[in-house]
Amino acid sequence: MKGVSFLRLAAVSVFAAGVAFASTSHAGVAEGKKIFDSKNCGACHQMAGPAKEKTIEDQLAKKGPELWYSGSKFQKDFLKGWLKDPKPIRPMEYYSLTKKNTGNHAKLDAKSADEVAEYLMSLTSDAVKKAGITPKGGPKGRIIFEKKQGCYGCHEVTKGGNTVGGLTGPTMVGAADRLQPDWIYAYLVNPKVFKPVKDMPVYEGILTDDEIKTLAEYVSSLK
Amino acid sequence: MVGKTTYIAAAFVLAFAAAIFPGSTTANAAPAELNYKFYCAQCHGTDGKGDGPNATKSQPVSPRNHTSAKEMAKLTDQDLINVVKGGGAATSKSTMMPPFGKTLTDDEVVALKDYLRKLCNCKGN
Numbered sequence: 236m237k238g239v240s241f242l243r244l245a246a247v248s249v250f251a252a253g254v255a256f257a258s259t260s261h262a263g264v265a266e267g268k269k270i271f272d273s274k275n276c277g278a279c280h281q282m283a284g285p286a287k288e289k290t291i292e293d294q295l296a297k298k299g300p301e302l303w304y305s306g307s308k309f310q311k312d313f314l315k316g317w318l319k320d321p322k323p324i325r326p327m328e329y330y331s332l333t334k335k336n337t338g339n340h341a342k343l344d345a346k347s348a349d350e351v352a353e354y355l356m357s358l359t360s361d362a363v364k365k366a367g368i369t370p371k372g373g374p375k376g377r378i379i380f381e382k383k384q385g386c387y388g389c390h391e392v393t394k395g396g397n398t399v400g401g402l403t404g405p406t407m408v409g410a411a412d413r414l415q416p417d418w419i420y421a422y423l424v425n426p427k428v429f430k431p432v433k434d435m436p437v438y439e440g441i442l443t444d445d446e447i448k449t450l451a452e453y454v455s456s457l458k
Numbered sequence: 459m460v461g462k463t464t465y466i467a468a469a470f471v472l473a474f475a476a477a478i479f480p481g482s483t484t485a486n487a488a489p490a491e492l493n494y495k496f497y498c499a500q501c502h503g504t505d506g507k508g509d510g511p512n513a514t515k516s517q518p519v520s521p522r523n524h525t526s527a528k529e530m531a532k533l534t535d536q537d538l539i540n541v542v543k544g545g546g547a548a549t550s551k552s553t554m555m556p557p558f559g560k561t562l563t564d565d566e567v568v569a570l571k572d573y574l575r576k577l578c579n580c581k582g583n
Contacts, residue, residue: 291496329517332499332511384545385554389500391511401512403500434497437560 265355270347284360286431294432299329304360304429308418309352319349324413326391326402330434360421362428368416368451375452379446386450389435392457404435407457416455423447487566490573497558498524498570506577519552530578537582538571 243420279299281287286301288294304312317324323336343351380386387400390407398408410419422429423448424439442450488496495504503509506524513521522529533549534539540548545557558567575581 291492295496327511332504383553385552385556388517388554388556397516399514399516401501401514401517403510403512434500436497436556436558440560441557 253289261353263350263353264353264357267347267350269350270343270351271354274341276341276414282358286427286429288430288432291432292431295330297329302355303358304363304418306356307363307421308357308415309355311352314352314355315349318343318351320347323403326406328356332403353437360428361416362425363415363418363421366417366420366448366451368413368420368448368455370416370456371449371452372456373453376449376456379442379450380453383446384438384442407454409455410454412458414455416451419454420448420451423451467578478557484536487563487569490566490569493562493566493570494573497561501555506574517554519554524577527580530574531580531582534582535571535575537576539567542567542570 271282276282279297281297281301282302282344284301285294286303288297319342321338321340321342323338325336328334328336387394387407389401389404391398391400391402392407393399398406400441423442424444426433426435426437426439438447493496494506498506499510501508501510501512501521502524503513503521508521508523510521524530537549541551541555542562543557543559546552546555548557562570
């Protein structure tokens with residue numbers, strides 16, 4: 236009897252280990268990391284958390300956005316498409332006030348783009364929890380985004396078929412396909428985990444939690 | 459990268475000044491000029507003329523020109539502190555001016571108020 240139990244336990248353990256291995260090693264992650272490292276992408280993108288910036292000087296020394304939580308922030312299909320054909324997300328160069336972003340980011344072939352996307356999706360942050368945020372357009376969110384706070388003062392949006400708004404923040408055109416809704420909420424309620432020093436105001440404590448949820452739903456609906 | 463170079467040059471000058479004049483800046487607070495060039499200049503421009511990159515034609519209002527003594531003299535020092543902390547809504551102005559009350563310390567806001575007064579070379583009425 237003892238022998239049977241031991242065998243059963245061993246079988247369960249082997250199965251569990253197999254499941255764990257499968258869930259932590261998606262095809263392409265290791266290959267993607269290899270490509271990422273070989274192209275020295277880490278020279279511009281911080282790949283291991285937590286955030287290190289303490290001062291404005293620290294933030295300005297960065298050449299590109301940190302990616303150590305990219306799997307919690309981005310949508311996989313967006314990354315796959317973007318890495319093949321990168322278009323500026325920020326109208327200005329990263330934290331520059333004078334230079335327009337010309338979109339001269341490195342391009343990858345389709346296979347490499349898919350693998351690097353898998354690698355980036357494997358980098359997640361515990362600070363992004365399931366908050367149940369789902370895309371939701373409509374007047375409630377739009378009023379917060381456009382009237383209560385002037386978010387489009389820094390973030391472009393589509394309005395009446397035209398792209399309007401400021402240039403220093405990442406564009407919100409296409410946010411629906413680019414960002415994960417729960418990340419938008421996590422970023423608004425706890426921005427310092429992700430970007431301790433940033434040129435966007437902290438809204439936690441200014442907007443209520445309900446308003447932040449509504450805003451995150453609205454932003455995640457922007458096409 | 460002119461913008462970044464300007465920032466970094468300002469940061470060095472200010473860090474040097476802070477080293478020479480310890481106590482001239484509050485602990486953990488960035489100097490007002492550096493804060494201005496990082497936060498405010500996005501809309502108001504590096505020199506405060508209201509011509510930052512966010513001052514696009516599609517915006518409903520134009521950022522205030524902080525070098526205009528005529529415009530800035532209309533605001534009291536307390537108005538300036540209120541508007542930096544609470545945004546345009548705090549002084550019945552446009553909400554396109556966002557609130558920095560949870561971003562900057564009170565000391566940093568007061569230092570920014572002083573910096574704004576230097577830019578306009580004016581006092582509040």
